[in-house]
Amino acid sequence: MKLGLLGFPSSGKTTLFRLLTGASVDSAPAGKDPFRVGVARVPDPRIDHLVKIFRPKKITRSTVEFLDPTAVRGPARREAAPYQEIRTADGFLHVLRAFADPSVPIPEGGVDPARDVRGMETELLLADLVSVEKRLEKLEISVRKNRNPDDQAEREILERVRAGLEKERPVRQTDLRPEERKKVRGFDFLTDKPILGFLNLDEADCGNPDAGLRKYGLEAGGADQLHAGFCAASARIELEVNQLDPGDAEEFRKDLGITDSCRDQVIRGARGVLDQATFFTCGETEVRAWDFPASMVAQKVAGRIHSDMERGFIRAEVIAYKDLMEAGSMAAARERGTLRMEGREYPVLDGDIITFRFHV
Ligand SMILES: Nc1nc2c(ncn2[C@@H]2O[C@H](COP(=O)(O)OP(=O)(O)OP(=O)(O)O)[C@@H](O)[C@H]2O)c(=O)[nH]1
Ligand SMILES: [Mg+2]
Known part of the structure; x- marks a missing residue:
């Protein structure tokens, strides 16, 4: 982050x-x-408690x-x-x-922080307006020259972004379909x-x-x-x-x-x-905290560790932090049945302790 x-x-x-x-x-x-x-x-005090259980060589x-x-x-x-x-x-x-x-x-x-809030928002909106206009100017030329449909689609999206900015609407609030939003995200607009x-x-x-x-x-x-x-x-x-x-x-x-x-x-x-959450990987070698955007599914989350894990994802063995603390050890958690298997679509929760199974 x-x-x-x-x-x-x-x-x-x-x-x-x-x-x-x-x-x-x-x-x-x-x-x-x-x-x-x-x-x-x-x-994150949770890490300290996990270290007590796993006694790892390394803490990250x-x-x-x-x-x-x-x-x-x-x-x-x-x-x-x-x-x-x-x-x-x-x-x-x-x-x-x-x-x-x-x-x-x-x-x-x-001293007037409320004025500064408004002032900064105005600056950022203007800075985005300047960059969207520059981008559109370039696109205009290449659309005319190459008639590339991708460029035309991009121009259409950016024109909507510009229209919003002209009404002081931040890019975050521009009405966009998910795939359009993904595209716009790539431009790193400040008000996004x-x-x-x-x-x-x-x-x-x-x-x-x-x-x-x-x-x-x-x-x-x-x-x-x-x-x-x-x-x-x-x-x-x-x-x-x-x-x-x-x-x-x-x-x-x-x-x-x-x-x-x-x-x-x-x-x-x-x-x-920023809607960031944390999951943990725990073992004798390492206890480690990993950040991920909240509401990501297990297979995607595996990719935070390694792209092989995402590609070769088989399943995730998951236990909630609270359940592990209550059980006191992984073995006890297994007996209690709080350690569970989850598939690729499982929405990972903040505090989950996960072991990914995968093949390469
Ligand atoms: N009295 C007081 N002075 C502060 C406080 N925080 C920062 N300052 C002082 O304000 C001055 C500017 O602080 P900086 O942290 O350099 O501010 P900045 O935003 O980085 O400044 P620029 O990078 O020049 O824009 C310094 O002399 C600080 O010591 C505070 O909480 N109280
Ligand atoms: Mg400074």
């Missing part, structure tokens, strides 16, 4: 990036990379990749270029400034992807994220909206606290009222808006 950070200048993107990935970035990276890449491990947790843009320009970046590289992300994390610090000026005026809003709070509010969200009217979000959800914390405070000795850090968190860490909130929130 790959998330691109979005946000107006000085909203705290790099601070959050450092907190999430543990990367120490004091200056822009060497060269002209348009973004930094960092990796965060997904906190799932990870989230974050992209932090380095080449941010002024507030009115009304072209597609600044977003070009970040397009390949699966979704975005939009850092919204809610801290008032006179030493860090806000080009657009005072979900956004998790991150409200970057002041120290005074960092112990009460819900109140922070309410203050700015940002509690809501929805699966069909660009900002599909919101979370809130103070990236800078937590970064500072994390640099203390563990004992002192614990004390500070308590004093500040931080019960749910910023890292956990963001990673959980992102998995939610």
Whole structure:
């Protein structure tokens, strides 16, 4: 899972990036990379319990990749270029400034995260409009030259996408048939992807994220909206606290009222808006977490591990995490009958522990 950070200048993107990935970035990276890449491990206590049962030689947790843009320009970046590289992300994390610090000026005026939500959505819609128009211009030429029916079909789809964007309708909400949607997905339109809003709070509010969200009217979000959800914390405070000795850090968190860490909130929130689930493969050699898009069937999920497993799929031996914990071991689960055989069409659930049987 790959998330691109979005946000107006000085909203705290790099601070959050450092907190999430543990990367120490004091200056822009060497060269002209348009973004930094960092990796965060997904906190999942289930892995720790599975390790106790299987005692594997190796433990592999799932990870989230974050992209932090380095080449941010002024507030009115009304072209597609600044977003070009970040397009390949699966979704975005939009850092919204809610801290008032006179030493860090806000080009657009005072603190107003709701304005920034609208502002970013407008920017993304415009950036998509620019790219769809460019794409259509090229298609126009090749349709005229080659009369290729594929090009004509593509043009027809993109014209509908453009018409939607002109009415400020995100690509996600364009009415498309499943195969058309698949095609459109390949263009990596920005407004085709979900956004998790991150409200970057002041120290005074960092112990009460819900109140922070309410203050700015940002509690809501929805699966069909660009900002599909919101979370809130103070990236800078937590970064500072994390640099203390563990004992002192614990004390500070308590004093500040931080019960749910910023890292956990963001990673959980992102998995939610991106509809990501986890299954596990467990044995003496390795206990491993694998991410997959929720509501994928067993044969497809097998392909997350290896394409041979998908192609040569025979069956999946499945047990729910909860059932394994209740049984205490695979042998006990087998006796209880909670370990079951499933076929290729089985919709895999979050927390399933799976052994795939396949032939090559
Ligand atoms: N007071 C306060 N300052 C913060 C907070 N988060 C970030 N800052 C400060 O705001 C400034 C900008 O933070 P960055 O993390 O560099 O913001 P950015 O979005 O990466 O900025 P650009 O990449 O330049 O657009 C820095 O001086 C931070 O220390 C916060 O929660 N409270
Ligand atoms: Mg930055």
